[in-house]
Each structure stands twice: as C-alpha cells, then as structure tokens.
Amino acid sequence: MSKLFEETRSLKAPVWGVIPRAAWPLVVAIAIGALIYFGVSPLVGGFVSKVMLIVGINIVLAVSLNIVNGYTGQFSMGHAGFMAVGGYVAAGIVYYGSIKLWGSADPAGGILSIVQEGPKSGPLLGKGDFLFVISCLIGGLVAAGAGYVVGLPSLRLRGDYLAIVTLGFGEIVRVILQGSHDQIQPWKAADAAAMPVYELAWKLGGPKGFNLVPTYTTLFWVYFWAVLTCIAAYRLKSSSSGRAFLSIREDEVAAQAMGVDLTKYKVRAFVFSSFFAGVAGGLYALDIGAISAGDLNFIKSFDIIIMVVLGGLGSISGAVLAAVILSILPEALRDFQSYRLIVYALLLIVIMIVRPQGLFGVREVWDLKIFKRRGGGLGGSAGGAP
Amino acid sequence: MTQFLQTLFDGLTVGSLYALIALGYTMVYGILKFINFAHSDVFALGVWMTIVWSKWLGLGQPGAAPTPWYMGALVLVLAMASCGLVGFVIERVAYKPLRSAPRLNVLITAIGVSLLLQNTGQLKFVFGPYPKPIPSLIDSTELFSMMGVSVRMADVAVIGTAAALMIAMQWLIFGTKLGAAMRAVSFNTRNASLMGINVDLVISFTFVVGSMLAAAAGFLYAMKYEGQAKQTADSMWVMLGLKAFVAAVVGGIGNVRGAVIGGLLIGLIEFFGVSYLSSHYRDAYVFAILILVLLLRPEGVLGKATVEKV
DSSP: OHHHHHHHHTTSOOSSOHHHHHHHHHHHHHHHHHIIIIIIHHHHOHHHHHHHHHHHHHHHHHHHHHIIIIISOOOOOOHHHHHHHHHHHHHHHHHHHHHHHHSOOSOOOOGGGOOSSSOOOSOSSOHHHHHHHHHHHHHHHHHHHHHHHHHHHHHTSOHHHHHHHHHHHHHHHHHHHHTSOOOOOGGGHHHHHHSOHHHHTTOSOGGGOBOOOOOOOOHHHHHHHHHHHHHHHHHHHTSHHHHHHHHHHHOHHHHHHTTOOHHHHHHHHHHHHHHHHHHHHHHHHHHHTOBOTTTSSHHHHHHHHHHHHHHOTTOHHHHHHHHHHHHHHHHHOGGGHHHHHHHHHHHHHHHHHHOTTTTTTTOOGGGSGGGOSSOSSSGGGTTSOO | OHHHHHHHHHHHHHHHHHHHHHHHHHHHHHHHOSOOTTHHHHHHHHHHHHHHHHHHHTOSOTTOOOOOHHHHHHHHHHHHHHHHHHHHHHIIIIIGGGTTSOHHHHHHHHHHHHHHHHHHHTSTTTTOSSOEEOOOOSOOSEEEEETTEEEEHHHHHHHHHHHHHHHHHHHHHHHSHHHHHHHHHHHOHHHHHHTTOOHHHHHHHHHHHHHHHHHHHHHHHHHHTTTOEEOSSOHHHHHHHHHHHHHHHHHOTTOHHHHHHHHHHHHHHHHHHHHHTOGGGHHHHHHHHHHHHHHHOTTOSSOOOOOOOO
C-alpha cells in the first residue's frame, strides 16, 4: 500500500515543463554512455569491455521483459523472438542501407562507434551512425508491431496462454527467418545496389544467418540504450499506465472493476516490452556483425526470464543486478558452461518455493532498509522517489 | 486421391500421438489450472527410456533377432513406469509446495522443471549430449497396401495402442471411483476435500497417469521413427509438446474427449498443410490454428465458456 501511496505523490504537476522532462533522460543516457565508453573501457581492457557490452544488452532485455512479466504479471516466453525480429530488421537496414547509400558494406561510423581498441580519431558521428540509430529504432518499432499482432489475440485470454503463444511465436519467427533467401554478399554490392528495396528485404541469409554486417555497437551505444530503457521503465512504473499494469498483476478482476481495460493495458505493456527487445536485437546483431535466427531460440528467452525472476518481478534495479550477475557468471566460470542451465533451472524452482517475489520483489535497491536513515513505517519510504 | 488418403493416414497416426500427450496436459490443467511445461520433457524422457530399456534388455540392436511383441510391450510398461515415477517426484517436490501460490509462480516452476529435465538429460553420465539411434523394436516393412496407401506394422501398432490407451482413459475417468474423484477435484478442489476426497492423492495420481501416457506416446514415437538418431535437448521435443498443448487448447482445455479430438485435428492439419501447401512452415500451421481458435472460440471445440468469479 505504501508503495502506491508514494507513487501517487510523485504524480504532482511537472515543475520543469515538458521539453526538459523529455530531454534529460537523453542527456543522462549520453553522459553515462560516454563515461563508460571513454572513461571506463580503456582502463579495464578488451575482455572486460566485451563482457560489459553483453551485460548492457542483457540489461536492456531484462528490464524490458520485466514490463510484461514483472509489472503486468503476464508471462512472455518469446523475448528472443522479438529480439530476432529487431535484430534482422536492423541488420538488414544497415547492411543493404550502406550498400544502397554509399556503395559498400564497410563500417562508416565516427568515434562513437569504432569497435576496435586503441586510440580513436575522426569525426564524433559518421554517416553510418545515423543509419545505425535509425535501424535500431525501426527494428524496435517492427518488433513492437509484431508484439501487437501476437499479443492482441492471446492477451484477451488468461495469462498462461501468452506463455504458449509467445513460445510458439519465437519458434515460428525462427522457422520463417530461416526460410529467407540467400544474402547478397558484399563483393556483389553492385547487384544489390541495383535491386529494388522490396526484393532486398527478404534476402536475409536463410539458415546460414545474416553475416558480414558492418559493426557499430560500442559500449557507448549499449549503455545509451540501457540507461534509456531503465529510465523509460522507471517512468512507466509510476505513470498511470504503470499503475494499471501493477493492478492487473495483483488482481485482474479487481482491476477490471476499477475501470482498467485489461486487454488494452496488457497489450500496451507487451508492445513497450517488444520495442526494447527489438532495439536490443539490433544492438546484438550490429555488435557481432552477424545474426542467426537459430541462436535466438527459446533457451535465450529462458536466460532473460531467469534474470527477471531472480531480480524480482517488477524491480528495475533487481533486473539490472540479476542481468549483471548472470552475464558475468558464465564468463567467470568457464567450466560452469555445461551446468549453467541446470543451475538456472534449480535456481528458478528454489526461488519460486523459497522467495517467490525474487530478490527485490517490486521494490528497488534504494527502497531497502539499509539505504535509509529511518527504516520501516508508512512515511519511511518518502525519500525513495527522485 | 492416393496422396489424400496417405496424408489422412499419416495425420491420424501422428495425431493420435498428439492426443496422448494432450491428455496429460489437459488432465493437469483441469485439476491444477496450470500448464505443465515439463510435460513435453516427460514425453522426451519416454523416448529416452525406450532407448535405454531396449538397450538394457538387448532388444532392437543392430544384428539382434527380431523383437517378440511381448518384449516390446515390456519395454512400453517399463518406460511408462519410470516416467510415472518421475512425474510423481516432480509433483511432490516442485509443485506441491506451491499449491496455494499464484498461478504465475507455478508456471515459472514448471519452466524450471522443464529446463532441469532437458539439461540433466544432456549430462555425460545421464543420456549424454550426442544423438543416439532409436532401436527398431518392430518390423518396419510394409504390412499391406490399400488404394496406394502403404501401411506399416509400426503405424498399426501406434494407432492401436493409442486407441486402447484412450479407451482405458475414458473408462478410468468416467467409469471408476478414482475417476469420479478426479472430476470432483477438477470441479471444485475445496468442496471435494470437504467430501472426504484425498486431494493430494488424486493430484499425484493425475500426474502419474499423465506422465505414463506421455511415456506411452514417447514409446510409440520411437516405434514410428525407429532407426533415427535423436538428441536429448532438441527444440523438436519442445515443439512436439507445444503442438500437443495446442491440441489440448483446440479441443477445449480440461476436457478429456476434447484432447483426443484436438490431437487428431492438429495432426491432420499439420500433415495436410505439409502435403498440400509447403513443408517448410509445418510448425507455423499449428500456431496459426491456435491463434484462430483463441480469437474465434477461446474455450475450444468441446470446452464450455466459463466466467471467472470473484
């Protein structure tokens, strides 16, 4: 109860006006991204930077899945499917876009997207960076559209249907993408440049995967999106939609009685979540420079689910923390690989029996008692909301 | 015409496998109101148990004598017994502590159990990560050919065993006292326990029966696809389980007769889609049907529409 009370309080009229309110997340995201890219990355070296990149992408995935599985209490199991949709769209746009616009599929980014280590020179943003940002956005939007199409029929019904439909969706996306036509290789760029866009759109490599895509994803872009995702998720949680999500999760019948349109809000949560999954897919594809639908199977979806469940269904900082831990763990323990999924599975079962709300539940790290001067009580959490 | 009849026959054979798996889904859903995600893995375990037991008994190995029918039946019984035991343990250890927990938690646990089964099976000292060939327990030559449709002994055994098991289920649920208890628990768990029904026992029994049916489906699958090499953790198992779940939803989840009808229907749709449209999208047809059913008749073919009461 105190949580809801506190969130209502943060709803008072905006002090700053609309434009700064919309702009500061971007500023913060750019600042944190730049800090990590220029400040932290050269200090820690190549391997740790690579792990940090994986951590960042997993943060975007876990926090976005948390919107559906955590806030709304529905259960999506096709997050990797939306990731694949976004990834393929982004990779296709960057690859064929580069060929169409400047005739070759080589990276054409500025300082912010030089993947190699060492001193960087050149303009801050290259022409390729704009294509990259736009491709991630479009990838996210297409994934969100897919989320709408999948969610609308299944979310009209009880929650568990969504689990099955999304699991099936993930597999279908895989099957369909593996049925796409052969990719036009970079050395045949002239052929591709002469082809109309609608023909190129389906030449996504089929079962061999979509390869040799120019790479743009650096720590800057990953953490730029990770911070944006977290801020969006945090604002969503305390918005009126967010409270509708939380009410659906607590009790659908009661929420409906209070005038919450169940299907509308469930689909809304699902669309938001799919959007960020699509963006993460774009980041993932343009980090490796290749994407293969076979890799983004339901095991990948399970990986993201366990992050959300471990961190706490509904907790953003919990999801971030779980994403960090569970991304570093396999890297730290090489021999752990063959036991990784067994440990994850046991972890899921044990968490559900011992602590079903996850590490943090709906609360955030800064809501914990150790971070407060005065613990407990109704008014005790007043300092929580920024 | 021949193609039509052959497709019909193949669809019914595979459909009866789906129906057997769907029965397990639908029974558990009817009683506990959750999707037992681990069910598809119990089915896969059934296939593996068939492989393991046949190897142990020295049946169906390359160069061995043809397997007499009673030894095949023994393998079936052993596979069913071992999967029944696994089903019992799963229910007692993982699901029983969550009897009063929200449905989402039980669903997550079920996913955990499913992952656990898949990945434990992959360990070197269990079944191993490498594909193993399915033993040929049955004579795979053509039995007879009618109007161009080739009928193998394996197909006859699959349809015959599946039909016998389904009739047995019908008798169990609608003709015995235990079946009446199962229906009572499914109707209203609390009232059933007030009437002196041992709810825990009934739930355990349901899991055991469902797992045994899945094991039987696994055994029949092994007979139909004998000689092929299969991996322990393959998305194929999950896909087969999912199709069976779709069958349960299409027939009306919680409805035992619906599961059978749904299973046959899904088998037919899949095979007609493959044979007349395109074989590449065989998994997509089933899910297209699922979405259509969810949109048009969410309670399924035989299901009754229910209103959730507070």
